Amino acid sequence: MRVFLTVPFVFIATFALADTSDLIKAQGLSGAEAALSAEPDKTSSDQFALGVVRFLRGIEKTLQIRWQHNMVLKDFDIPVLRLPIEPNPDAAPFAPALITTLFSDLRGDMDASRAALDQVDTGDDVALTLNLMDLWFDVNMNQIRDPGEGVIELGANSIMTRRDRANMDDIPEAIFVRFDTADVAWLTAYTHMISGISELVVAFDPTAAITQVLEANEKMMALRGDIPMTNPYDGEFGGWVDQFAMVYGALNQQPVAKNTRAAHGHFLEMVAYNKVFWHAVATETDNVNEWVPNKAQTAALGFELPADTSETWQALLKDAEDLLNGDLLVSYWRIAPIGGINLEKLFMDPPVVDIVTWVQGAGLLDYMEQGPTVTSVNFRRFSRMVAGDTLLFALLFN
DSSP: OOOSSOOGGGGGOOOOOHHHHHHHHHHHHHHHHHHHHHOSSOOHHHHHHHHHHHHHHHHHHHHHHHHHTTOOOSSOOSTTTTSOOOOOTTOOOOOTTHHHHHHHHHHHHHHHHHHHHTTSOTTOOOEEEEEGGGOBOOTTSSSSOOTTOBHHHHHHHHHSOHHHHHHSOOOOSOOEEEEEHHHHHHHHHHHHHHHHHHHHHHHTOOHHHHHHHHHHHHHHHHHHTTOOOOSSHIIIIIHHHHHHHHHHHHHSSOOOHHHHHHHHHHHHHHHHHHHHHHHHHHTOOOOSSBSSOOTTOOBTTOOOOOTTHHHHHHHHHHHHHHHHTTSSBEEOTTTTTSEEEOHHHHHHSOOOOOHHHHHHSGGGGGGEEESOBOOSHHHHHHHHHTTTOHHHHHHHHO
């Protein structure tokens, strides 16, 4: 499979009108959003462009918050938090509530993006062309595009290994992608995915757990005083242990049901809009710089899709939908093969995530029932189809 540019930046995936591309290049995302918002009598393409810029601006704000407070996270495989940032030598103090604030604000930005996208009717013609190389995030908030702030650079550094980046084919100075009506549903699905994840973070507000870890670290440092550390473990594993303790502490508390239920709704909407997208893609007859092509089209980014891509991916989506609706269960080792865990009930009436009782079973007993369980057949079929690029194309397809 030849890909002149791997597509891991789909969490920050982008597209807009050519003049919007120029706006972002010259004025950044905040300037582009202001200009597009002020445009009177917007066409459907203009509304799409505004939705795109608001989406990107939301991602940019998470990077800026992290840079302001030097939130350089490693091995944190969560959208937006996995994106790399450079250390800030003059950072503001880190506050435990920042993670929850970041995702709460991001949730609002996704709402704003959808408000623009909702103005595009299903039958409207949308034609949006973007040069991906024009897109950048003003991470350090100096209103200048600095090295490493390009969408392509950030995306590649967030998910690709150093070897993968070295083996990439030469990237041209311009990469034009033309997005159309089908892609409105694609982006809408992505906003729901990020909203759902944001709701879960808010539901399991990690502020108290982060506070506990940071305060414990301060007390241990005070106990050690000026005595040099004699073992290498803290330097090698300390950061990972702290992050694990923060995540575990956040999960091991009663989540807010209002937020988990909202997340459930967003994930169902993500699946629904994904279905709309694939149906619309199948009916396209043009072939101009396509984002995700049908069988008769060519992808602008150079990758090739097997002929049964749509059917295979939608079968995986059906599994996800059935799990969210409780029509399929997640197999559980102690009651297999006659049943499993009802995922819908977990979202509707969420329990504390206690690793010990979840493994043993007592903590999940109220969510166990008899019934058909999801299998790995569709996932394995998808993995074989994309020949080892499962994550890449799962992110691309949403």
